[in-house]
Amino acid sequence: MSALQALPLLGQSYDELELWLTSLGEPAYRARQLHQWLYTRNLQSLQEVTVFSKRWREAHADVPVGRSKVLLKTPSRDGTVKYLLGLKDGETIEAVGIPTAKRLSVCVSSQVGCPMACTFCATGKSGFARNLEVHEILDQVLTVQADFGRRVTHIVFMGMGEPLLNLKNLYTTVLRLNQDLGISQRNITISTVGVKGRIQALAQYKLQTTLAVSLHAPNQQLRCQLIPTAAFYPIEALLAECQVYVELTGRRLTFEYTLLKNINDQQAHARELAHRVRGFQSHINLIPYNPISDADYQRPSPRQIQTFLQVLENQRIPASVRQTRGVEESSACGQLRRQTLPEQEFVPECS
Numbered sequence: 001m002s003a004l005q006a007l008p009l010l011g012q013s014y015d016e017l018e019l020w021l022t023s024l025g026e027p028a029y030r031a032r033q034l035h036q037w038l039y040t041r042n043l044q045s046l047q048e049v050t051v052f053s054k055r056w057r058e059a060h061a062d063v064p065v066g067r068s069k070v071l072l073k074t075p076s077r078d079g080t081v082k083y084l085l086g087l088k089d090g091e092t093i094e095a096v097g098i099p100t101a102k103r104l105s106v107c108v109s110s111q112v113g114c115p116m117a118c119t120f121c122a123t124g125k126s127g128f129a130r131n132l133e134v135h136e137i138l139d140q141v142l143t144v145q146a147d148f149g150r151r152v153t154h155i156v157f158m159g160m161g162e163p164l165l166n167l168k169n170l171y172t173t174v175l176r177l178n179q180d181l182g183i184s185q186r187n188i189t190i191s192t193v194g195v196k197g198r199i200q201a202l203a204q205y206k207l208q209t210t211l212a213v214s215l216h217a218p219n220q221q222l223r224c225q226l227i228p229t230a231a232f233y234p235i236e237a238l239l240a241e242c243q244v245y246v247e248l249t250g251r252r253l254t255f256e257y258t259l260l261k262n263i264n265d266q267q268a269h270a271r272e273l274a275h276r277v278r279g280f281q282s283h284i285n286l287i288p289y290n291p292i293s294d295a296d297y298q299r300p301s302p303r304q305i306q307t308f309l310q311v312l313e314n315q316r317i318p319a320s321v322r323q324t325r326g327v328e329e330s331s332a333c334g335q336l337r338r339q340t341l342p343e344q345e346f347v348p349e350c351s
């Protein structure tokens with residue numbers, strides 16, 4: 001393996017692939033071929049690239065492509081499919097493919113576990129191990145794309161982890177998704193619970209992605225009860241940073257609000273929320289709580305959810321309720337976690 005090629009191939013730009021191949025004495029057009037196999041053909045190993053000579057492939061057999069292993073595939077009745085992926089160091093992550101007639105979205109993880117430990121989210125309950133590398137995030141998208149046999153059109157960074165704690169890899173991944181997989185930046189949503197200074201840092205990249213901010217409460221006191229890390233980052237400071245983001249990027253943002261029965265779902269909360277976000281170029285996305293095994297929360301009734309929405313609408317605050325997908329197979333928002341597989345469930349490859 002040459003020094004230039006210590007990193008996995010996945011995650012490298014066209015120019016980087018070209019640099020590597022020409023440094024090995026290959027003609028520049030080889031980069032186009034390798035790029036195509038890598039990003040559109042679900043390449044698992046360099047051995048499969050039959051346009052390269054057998055001798056060349058054997059000589060570079062140790063060059064890693066950077067794909068993970070599908071350990072388990074869990075389809076839901078509504079068409080979503082959850083994938084448990086095994087990483088090189090033995091850690092596991094989950095990703096979800098969410099199809100509609102016109103779209104194929106992938107809910108990707110950005111970390112192994114999550115250090116933010118929001119009280120209603122399964123991911124935080126399983127602890128935190130590390131940030132994901134660029135190739136480990138891209139792999140999730142390529143896995144879903146290959147398995148569904150159709151192009152991925154949308155990405156949501158709403159799987160495991162806090163994406164803004166992995167900002168550099170997040171940025172490179174967005175570039176690769178856009179430039180190499182052809183996914184429009186506008187179809188990529190980055191969801192964050194807020195990390196001091198990081199929303200502004202993201203704004204400096206001047207991406208056209210959509211930012212979703214997990215607010216979940218209209219005031220600091222309630223927010224701290226639900227999100228322990230909010231104690232270090234007052235809601236006023238978070239919203240001020242959001243305002244800077246809107247000014248720097250010219251993009252509207254989304255506020256996510258997970259509705260928890262009798263906790264943050266009362267009409268008074270809705271009124272306070274409306275007051276908080278008034279004047280923002282924003283949209284509120286209400287997420288009915290998805291049950292997880294190790295938390296005591298409950299989902300409000302459909303009527304309570306509608307009432308909450310109605311209060312926001314009466315206050316002329318743009319809002320909608322997120323449609324829940326994959327909830328019975330624990331594939332919905334906040335239900336993903338690090339898992340080890342019971343022996344008998346092990347499926348070596350997914351078909």
Ligand code: SAH
Pocket residue numbers: 118120121122157158159160161162163191192193194212213214256257258287288289290291292333334335
């Ligand atoms: N770390 C990111 C992504 C989390 S998942 C963030 O915090 O924004 C995407 C959304 O689902 C977040 O708004 C998250 O707070 C919410 N969520 C987490 N657990 C949930 C649950 N059990 N039910 C409903 N929404 C949940």
